[in-house]
Amino acid sequence: MGFSSQQTVIVGLGLMGASLALALRPHVAHLVAVEPDAPSRQKAVERGVVDEATDDLRMAVKRADTVILCAPVRVILSMVRDKIGAWLRSNTLLIDIGSTKQDICEAMGKLPIGIQAVGGHPMTGKEVSGLDAADPFLYANRPWVICPTRRTTPAARGRALALIEAVGALPVEMEAERHDKVVAAISHVPYLLSASLVATVRRFAEDDPSVWDLAAGGFRDTSRLAGQDIKMMSDILGTNTQAVATLLAMFRVQLALLETMLISRDESHLVDALTPIREARTAWYGQYERRMNGNGKHR
Amino acid sequence: MGFSSQQTVIVGLGLMGASLALALRPHVAHLVAVEPDAPSRQKAVERGVVDEATDDLRMAVKRADTVILCAPVRVILSMVRDKIGAWLRSNTLLIDIGSTKQDICEAMGKLPIGIQAVGGHPMTGKEVSGLDAADPFLYANRPWVICPTRRTTPAARGRALALIEAVGALPVEMEAERHDKVVAAISHVPYLLSASLVATVRRFAEDDPSVWDLAAGGFRDTSRLAGQDIKMMSDILGTNTQAVATLLAMFRVQLALLETMLISRDESHLVDALTPIREARTAWYGQYERRMNGNGKHR
Known part of the structure; x- marks a missing residue:
């Protein structure tokens, strides 16, 4: 129709x-x-x-x-x-x-x-x-x-x-509630991580400005969302505060798990933890690429 | 010569x-x-x-x-x-x-x-x-x-x-020590953030797998480093543990600052904090693009 x-x-x-x-x-x-x-x-x-x-x-x-x-x-x-x-x-x-x-x-x-x-x-x-x-x-x-x-x-x-x-x-x-949690995970939390990373490098650069000259592709991608329009993002964060805070708390747990293995030099567990993460990212990216290249109805 | x-x-x-x-x-x-x-x-x-x-x-x-x-x-x-x-x-x-x-x-x-x-x-x-x-x-x-x-x-x-x-x-x-701190900031910490983000989405997807279908460009870029070779990354993390741990601690402070303003709904300070971050990222990206397009000696 x-x-x-x-x-x-x-x-x-x-x-x-x-x-x-x-x-x-x-x-x-x-x-x-x-x-x-x-x-x-x-x-x-x-x-x-x-x-x-x-x-x-x-x-x-x-x-x-x-x-x-x-x-x-x-x-x-x-x-x-x-x-x-x-x-x-x-x-x-x-x-x-x-x-x-x-x-x-x-x-x-x-x-x-x-x-x-x-x-x-x-x-x-x-x-x-x-x-x-x-x-x-x-x-x-x-x-x-x-x-x-x-x-x-x-x-x-x-x-x-x-x-x-x-x-x-x-x-x-x-449902709207479910949507807002999903975008907190894939979009709003990534924005805050990206902004916090740039803030960290900015602080670091006060002692050693050469960090800007050496930053390359990895930093470029991880920091990209920090360049998003702030009015847009503050509207988004202000209307999705609870879901973003919840997902940030989940993120902190995941980061702490990796950090614990890192600091304690528990390398075999670190590799065990990173392996399914890498697999999940690789699987998702393959699916995303197919989606972007138009396996839908319209090209 | x-x-x-x-x-x-x-x-x-x-x-x-x-x-x-x-x-x-x-x-x-x-x-x-x-x-x-x-x-x-x-x-x-x-x-x-x-x-x-x-x-x-x-x-x-x-x-x-x-x-x-x-x-x-x-x-x-x-x-x-x-x-x-x-x-x-x-x-x-x-x-x-x-x-x-x-x-x-x-x-x-x-x-x-x-x-x-x-x-x-x-x-x-x-x-x-x-x-x-x-x-x-x-x-x-x-x-x-x-x-x-x-x-x-x-x-x-x-x-x-x-x-x-x-x-x-x-x-x-x-100096090697300075190099290792710089790459911790622009490369190794971004890797751990990227991996922790994918781990978070993976946990989230246990309750709501649609998160994978909706993830798009923002997630793609922020999660890219999580796809890096694990043997390479575990060598890197294992030989740069102290600098990575230090930079992660700096990152946590920056994230906590933003998170505090978010949760307390202190939007004007949040915007004030995000503005110089966005400017720093934009300025860096302009410089990076010029560098990548060969303002050096060789093309």
Whole structure:
């Protein structure tokens, strides 16, 4: 069953919103962007990313039958909590792409009955941000988590799935709480480790600045997440504190186990502990590579 | 001053040794490989990587005026401690490429007087290993640390520098102890973090295996080092335990600082702490990219 929508509104013309616009455009009748930045609005219309762009959220969403919120988590939260509920028509599908889901889904659950709201998190992205980096295949073959809310009717779920399939993404359904724990493990804790590593090297460099000159590929990869946008990350950490703290505690245990064997020079146990870790990483990476190279439906 | 050597011996035809052979070949009169694996020896000679290949370390090194040990740290250590000293001629330059330097340099310092021994660590590598991945430009524009030993005469130092420059690498001179702390910070601690992260996700996956399906680019990069060869890493960790333990303790402090702000929901201080970390990573990455794109002498 294909995705159909007469008036589709994408809120936010960053990388994610603009890429979604490009991917959705062939499937929708009229595509409207809501974006506060005037040059981005102009560019998006000139390049045919959307049919129309406005800074008036209210005017745009009140005629919409589909609204997709493509903004940092707390911007989404404030729109869902304070604004959009009174403006949406009954039966409008509301979905978002925020990186944490519990707070957003809870807020969606308090919207007026009749609004069809589904939490969403596409597991995709790029090193670069903004409209200029927009890519119609950003979502193709990537998992897109959807989380039910108290406003997710079977019809809402069906429309969300159709939207996700229209852009070539692979829908994964899970509860918001479970989603937030998973991303704490694979994304938010890795960010904090990466930031703490850079902080450590920075302290070390006060005594020996040559550390920066010798750092190479291993440091590059392990430290990459420390370069992520801080506003985005502080929204994420602030709305997923408990899961991140829990996973950090689990991490500390694993690190302490390895460290104990290291310091006590118990090398045979250290090798025994590292072996299944290496195997797990290798197995995961093989599966990830196949996934990234498009063993899904869309190429 | 160019590098000159009548009989040059490379011990070990893995990625590093074979690449070094390809890079050195135009500069040396006669290049011999010592390698226990017969098929590798045959391939190396057939492909012209070296002039001659043997499994007889003693015969090869006793006629050499330059010997380069390209093996895992403890293999190098056992050669330096137990074998090679009695076989080398006076005035032979002995250099190695082991990843930790204190133990190796200390062992080199106990070699018979007359042997010219210098510790070395080229900061380069590849995802793939073995002779088939050999690359004559593997060392070009990459830092190559050399560490003095009690057997490093000014002539030995000069010959080591000439060798490094012959393969296009950028020599960096530092004491072995300082080297080992630096690599603990940028390489060995990152490895343990990466392994501990994979161990955490593995534990988490016992309750929720979907974590593997959703893990994407952030996890890929942060977990990459966990896939490194365990024999190599256990040699490294076992010969750099104290520096790794010290740097891990520094890391724990940095992580605890961020974690405290996270759990206490002190977001403004968290942002204040993350901002200079992000700036340091961004500044380093810019410098690293310029270095990798060959702002050095050789392209």
